[in-house]
Amino acid sequence: xxxxxDKPDIRGLSLKELEDVFQxxxxxxxxxxxxxxxxxxxxxxxxxxMLNLSSTxxxxxxxxxxxxxxxxxSEHYSQDGTKKFLLAxxxxxxxxxxxxxxxxxxxxxxxxxxxxxxxxxxxxxxxxGWTRNLxxxxxxxxxxxxxxxxHAQPLSHIVFMGTGEPLDNYENLMKAIRLINSSDGLGIAAxxxxxxxxGVIPQIRKMAAEGLQIxxxxxxxxxxxxxxxxxxxxxxxxxxxxxxxxxxxYIKATNRQITFEYILIKDVTCSPQAVRELGVLLKGxxxxxxxxxxxxxxxxxxxxxxxxEMFDFQDSLQRAGIHATIRTPRGRDVAAACGQLRHDQxx
Numbered sequence: 001x002x003x004x005x006d007k008p009d010i011r012g013l014s015l016k017e018l019e020d021v022f023q024x025x026x027x028x029x030x031x032x033x034x035x036x037x038x039x040x041x042x043x044x045x046x047x048x049x050m051l052n053l054s055s056t057x058x059x060x061x062x063x064x065x066x067x068x069x070x071x072x073x074s075e076h077y078s079q080d081g082t083k084k085f086l087l088a089x090x091x092x093x094x095x096x097x098x099x100x101x102x103x104x105x106x107x108x109x110x111x112x113x114x115x116x117x118x119x120x121x122x123x124x125x126x127x128x129g130w131t132r133n134l135x136x137x138x139x140x141x142x143x144x145x146x147x148x149x150x151h152a153q154p155l156s157h158i159v160f161m162g163t164g165e166p167l168d169n170y171e172n173l174m175k176a177i178r179l180i181n182s183s184d185g186l187g188i189a190a191x192x193x194x195x196x197x198x199g200v201i202p203q204i205r206k207m208a209a210e211g212l213q214i215x216x217x218x219x220x221x222x223x224x225x226x227x228x229x230x231x232x233x234x235x236x237x238x239x240x241x242x243x244x245x246x247x248x249x250y251i252k253a254t255n256r257q258i259t260f261e262y263i264l265i266k267d268v269t270c271s272p273q274a275v276r277e278l279g280v281l282l283k284g285x286x287x288x289x290x291x292x293x294x295x296x297x298x299x300x301x302x303x304x305x306x307x308x309e310m311f312d313f314q315d316s317l318q319r320a321g322i323h324a325t326i327r328t329p330r331g332r333d334v335a336a337a338c339g340q341l342r343h344d345q346x347x
Contacts, residue, residue: 010065011039011144012137014175015184025060033184035061040185043148045069070145083149089114089138093131096162097142099149107157108146110139112173113164118198120219121231122263122294122302125163134164136175143180158188161196161217167203174210181212190214196261198234199243208253216250217259217290218243223274223281230268244281251286258287264326265294266303270313279320289317289324 038044093114117130194215222228
């Protein structure tokens with residue numbers, strides 16, 4: 001793919017790191033900005049297209065770094081416009097990237113790990129276990145490949161909601177975010193970058209101190225410790241009350257609203273008791289709830305509530321003072337839910 005065991009991928013370097021490389025090679029450091037412009041503004045996947053660099057310099061870069069198109073295992077196009085890509089890493093590990101267009105913009109949903117170790121009891125991502133973290137270069141290649149496929153709408157939003165737990169790969173995640181956010185990189189505002197987490201509390205607090213107004217989405221999926229433990233083993237290590245406290249601290253530090261992701265499973269999470277307890281748990285918090293209709297996975301014996309049951313649950317939350325919306329499913333006809341396509345390939 002975009003990297004191998006012999007050469008580092010240039011997309012894993014910050015501008016300062018690339019400037020240092022150029023200086024060590026005896027080249028003018030302003031050339032590093034030209035390279036960044038080719039990669040992040042013009043979408044270059046080959047050093048040979050960088051014609052404002054000398055052929056000698058392009059040769060040096062090819063010897064020192066990798067820069068190539070990803071190895072595309074498959075591409076799937078939904079009737080609703082969603083595009084899902086299964087990309088192979090240099091070692092054969094496969095990751096999913098999803099491009100979600102709307103009328104005026106496009107969002108890319110990015111994976112951060114090959115597999116997932118957290119084993120949520122409704123998600124396909126963790127069924128095959130965890131293999132490894134993705135490098136920042138691999139994460140950036142996902143984003144850049146999706147950008148190259150977004151023809152009609154500009155890529156304006158990034159969501160780290162694909163395969164893996166982003167905060168379990170913290171350093172690579174943050175390096176990629178800074179490249180995405182930098183005016184020398186993709187120049188996407190931090191408020192348009194969302195990190196979703198199952199609730200890794202120490203890293204939530206660490207991200208709050210980064211000085212970036214990154215949107216935080218919490219996979220809540222339960223209304224108290226007992227209900228959350230059924231679906232999310234991580235709750236044993238990071239209980240709900242401690243998680244909510246960390247969320248309140250994040251809001252105070254960043255002045256950003258938090259989104260709570262909440263899966264709607266018939267007779268499990270969608271109930272009057274859930275409404276009552278969520279009303280108490282989230283009282284006074286600057287937040288919203290994103291209600292997600294359960295997307296069936298054969299390994300889990302869950303059912304999706306009826307349309308009316310979902311609307312009734314939403315209305316009850318609104319009356320309890322919690323702003324809630326029901327997510328419109330995208331790309332179901334191409335297995336666009338987290339981990340589904342990768343899991344299907346591994347069966």
